[in-house]
Amino acid sequence: MKHIYKITGMTCMGCRANMERMLNDIDEIKQAEVDLDKAEAVIEFDNHLSITELQDKLKKAGSHYQIHLNDKEALKYHKEKEKSKKDFKGNGVYYCPMFCEGDKTYDKPGDCPVCGMDLIEQPSSSKSVTYTCPMHSEIETDEPGNCPVCGMDLVPKQTKETSENTTYKKLLKKFKIALAFTFPIFLIAMADMIPENPLLKIMPLKYWNWVQFVFSLPVVFYAAWMFFERAWRSVRTWNLNMFTLIGIGAGAAWTFSVIALIFPGLFPGQFKTEEGTVHLYFEAATVILTLVLLGQLLEAKAHSKTNSAIKELMKLAPNSAVRIVDGQEQVISIDHIKKGDILKLKPGDKVPVDGELKKGNAYIDESAITGEPIPVEKKPGDKVSSGTINGNTSFLMEAEKVGSETLLSQIIKMVNNASRSRAPIQNMADKISAYFVPAVVFIAIITFIVWKFFGPEPSWVYAFVNAIAVLIIACPCALGLATPMSIMVGVGKGASSGILIKNAEALERMNKIDTLVIDKTGTVTFGRPSVEKVVSLSGLNEDEILSFIASINNNSEHPIGKATVEYAKNKGIKLQVIENFQAVAGKGVTGYMEGKNVGLGNEKLLKQYHINYPDEVRNEVLKYQNKGKTVSLFFIEKEIAGFVVIWDAIKETSIEAIKKLKEAGMEVIMLTGDNKNTARAVAEKLQLSGFKAECLPQDKLKEVEVLQNNGKKVAMAGDGINDAPALAKANVGIAMGTGTDVAIESADITLIKGDLKGIVKAKNLSNSVVKNIKQNLFFALLYNTIGVPVAAGILFPFFGLLLSPMIAALAMSFSSVSVISNALRLRSIRLD
Structure with a gap:
């Protein structure tokens, strides 16, 4: 295929010849012809190059001419080429919503090899940014730069088609097709119930049966074919599941109808109508498949809401940030932020990465991360986290943690992992599910036998229809989804409330x-201790004692140690050099200063180093301790030289x-x-x-x-x-x-948040999730316990009631949706 490009910068025939030579020297170009008058190049490729790749190769060849896309065909090709790379920017991690293989994940979308359910994409914390031209929206690239058509700066554009949307759209398309062909089949079948069937005036029933057959083909072999593929895989691997039952039930009804249509003479009279044709079940098979497809469609929609908390967290991170370089502002992609970068946050901006506020003051809304609605005041030296929102001031921050290291990324990772983990209560459902499908098939066989030999005429028909109803109404998926759906929604609810599980x-x-x-x-306590008082018990003054205490604490990570260091620095106290520093767990710190053994800690540390602890000092310390304050004693060699009083509110x-x-x-x-x-x-x-x-x-x-x-x-x-x-x-x-x-x-x-109120929330969340799981399991067990016997015809001897396979399919489809809907209620519970 030939493409036409615009060339700028040529002024003479020498330019034309030079440009043509450089183009033909490129390996991927089969032939290139340059026209000076039109300022165009007609290029035929062996292997197509994007406009960016073509520009790079010409630049390396020494060209000072500019080449741009020119014709609509080239623009379209470029768009498709670039879009193919970005149509689906998932994170490449997929999992089964029923967690059949625990926390196992897959690297591409498809069906679960065990249960056949559509795999769900795990949300990712990464922010994929696509850049586009403001004037030419068809231009899309992963990197910032200039538009290859008009030269304008490319701007960020967020485009991401999630796997859930892809699955939903695919199912919606198939459902529409199934519905379009099933509805006429249903009308043809139901018309037989109308006195003096009006359709028979158009043509005989045997021809309408062929119409039903033709209309059923798109439903069976396109819209719902995936159900039969999953059923066959489940039998082949002996991972029997919902699709096994659907495949057997709907497949039996459709196959029976095809055989009866082609070879009606094989069947006894009780299977036949007054016109001599066999009773067909094309409408039952197609309606069942269409309703199951509807159930899958509703499930796909509901699944997208189960991890909505993660998706909301992902939205907290901006696509771009403002970096300060040599006093100039640069708008960059969040993926290009590096540790040490100075970033500028304007009013209302989202904090892009974790870091430290360097210049300015701010009130940061951390509600999406901690669940607390009141903005937190930040000043220079304070930490700010990705995903939080700046108030109405501007400030500068230094990036410290970027990419997967940020708090937001860690939260999303933890929530993803927790969502895929298994709760012990799920073991009960798994044990039941292992015997469920074989038991249902066995019940269907028994149902067929009982109706055949003990049912009313036509017994063969009753046996066949009721056996199919048993297969169709059973729903092992409701059992399988009961626990993981509640866990997924509960974990997400916790994350949005500042509780990471x-x-x-x-x-x-x-x-x-x-x-x-x-x-x-x-x-x-707050964990931010402050020094209330420093007491000297030797010839040294309080500032000298403070200098020693702060110096030995300068190597400590304990909050009390940091408090004394900050207190000393604020007073302008010079710190000393400490050698052989050692932290003694649960007791204090020791070291050498000017050749002398020094230490700071509690009474246990004094005992360990055999330090003299006079009663008068003990009594003075006791006064502060009885007020709930902490006292750290400082010693030099074998004598107490002073102490510091710490208050942590x-x-x-x-x-x-x-x-x-x-x-x-x-x-x-x-x-x-x-x-x-x-x-x-x-x-x-x-x-x-x-x-x-x-x-x-x-x-x-x-x-x-x-x-x-x-x-x-x-x-x-x-x-x-x-x-x-x-x-x-x-x-x-x-x-x-x-x-x-x-x-x-x-x-x-x-x-x-680091707040005990979070424990109250965690306890309430746990209570609600466990209760929700038990509700789901109870519903799933009750549904199957009642549904299967009713479908088998247990009510017929008493009330004359039978369950149509189509009604059974509707009930089965909505059972799983009901379980998911109940799990979604967890999103609205109050935790405090």
């Missing part, structure tokens, strides 16, 4: 928790949350590394069920084990490295999102 098992276990163990610093939300948890019947116990006096004061203010002070990491672990051995179901909430062992051991570990990475990694649930 690592797996479905943790969400289910939270429902049974009766004892909550909590840390103090950063969990009950208790969160008002902690008091409110603990009250609600206790009202719900939970015991709340505090385990802290702080001293007994401080711990007692805090415990009394919070009205805790109990507390234990001076706990080392192993003590917290041991206490959790003791509670578990006493039959308690324990949840542990903490935020520090010393909490990690207990978090891992507890039935449910709950990490404060404001805490350390180690604590978060060890936990089953992470509270982004």
Whole structure:
């Protein structure tokens, strides 16, 4: 195929010859002819090049001429070529909505090899950006640059066709076709019930039967053929499922009708009409398939809502950002942001990546991440997270975490993983499902036999129709979907409320928790300690003692250590050099300063290093501890040189949350590394069920084990490295999102806000999800327990009622949709 391009920059025949030579030297071009008068090049390709690739090759060849797309045909080809790369920009991860193989994923769309359901695309946190020309919308590319047609700057355009939309559109098209051909078949069949059938005046019944056959072909072999493919695969692999029953039932009805149409003489008289033709079931087969197709269509629509929370989170990240380079503003794709970049946020902008505010002040709306509606004030030095929204001021920030490292990306990853995990309660449904399809087939066979030998005339017809109704009404999918749909929606609901759940098992276990163990610093308190007072007990003045305390804490990651360092810096105190620094878990820190052994910590640290602790010092310290304040003692060699008084305010939300948890019947116990006096004061203010002070990491672990051995179901909430062992051991570990990475990694649930109210929400969420799962399982079991016997004809001897296969198909289609719809109710529950 030849394409015509516009060329600018040619002024003479030498230019023309030079351009033609360079074009013909390109390997992918079969032949090129350049016309100077028209300023055009007619190019025939061996292997087509996009306009960008063609421009690059000419540039490398030394051309100073500009080549642009010119004719409509070339523009169309370019559009199709570029669009083919972008039509579907999914993240390449797909999973079965019934989780037949656990958390296994697939790298391309299709059907689940076990149950045959359409695979669902896992939402991705990546932001795929397409750039387009404002004047020529057909131009699309992955990179910013200039339009190859008019030279204008390309602008970002977000285009993404999700797999769910693709599946829905595909099913909608097939449903329309199925409906268009099924409706006439249904009218032909139903017309027989009208006195003096008007259709028979047009032509005899045997010809109308052929019309039904012809109209059924598009339904069976195009619109619904996938059901038979899935049925055959399920039998071949012996993963029997819903499609097995549909394939057998609808396939039997259609095949019977075709044989009866072609060879009517094979069938006894009771199968025949007054006209001598056999009763056909084209309308039953096509209506069944069309209704099942409708069910699949509604399911596809409902599935798109089950992970809506993830999709809403994905929308929080902007496509582009403003980067400051040499004082100039550059609009760049979010994918091009690098660590260390200085970004400018204007009023109303979304924060693109995680970082630190460098210049300016702001009020950041973090509600979509933490679930809290009140904007948070930020000043230089404060951290800002991707997906949050700037208020009405401008500020500069430095990018620290980009791409998959951002908080938003980690949230989406955790929610995706949790959504695909299996809850223990699902095991019951799996055991039932394993025997379900064979049992239904067996019941269908028994139904056929009973109606054949004990049913009224025409017994063959009754036997056949009722056996098909049994196969069609049974719905193993309702059982299979009962748990995963509730888990998926529940996990998404949690994420939108600031509760990140690592797996479905943790969400289910939270429902049974009766004892909550909590840390103090950063969990009950704000975790932002402030220095109230520095006391010198030696010949050194308070500033000198503060210098020593801040110097040894400068290497510590503990919140108390950071508080003393910040306090010293604000007072302009110069820090000393500390050698051989060592953090003693649960006790304090030690090191060498000017050749002397120094340390800062609690009473346990003093005992370990045999430090003299006079009673008068102990009594003075006790006064502060009884007020709920923390005191860290500083020693040089074997003598106490001073101490620092730390105050970490208790969160008002902690008091409110603990009250609600206790009202719900939970015991709340505090385990802290702080001293007994401080711990007692805090415990009394919070009205805790109990507390234990001076706990080392192993003590917290041991206490959790003791509670578990006493039959308690324990949840542990903490935020520090010393909490990690207990978090891992507890039935449910709950990490404060404001805490350390180690604590978060060890936990089953992470509270982004770092607030105990999140535990109340997590408990309520767990209760609601487990209740929803049980409702779904009950409905699925009840539906099949009632539906199968009714379809078999159990009501006929008493009430003369039989269930048409078409009604059975309608009931089956809506059973799965009902389960999904019930799961979707979790999106609207209140958690506080």
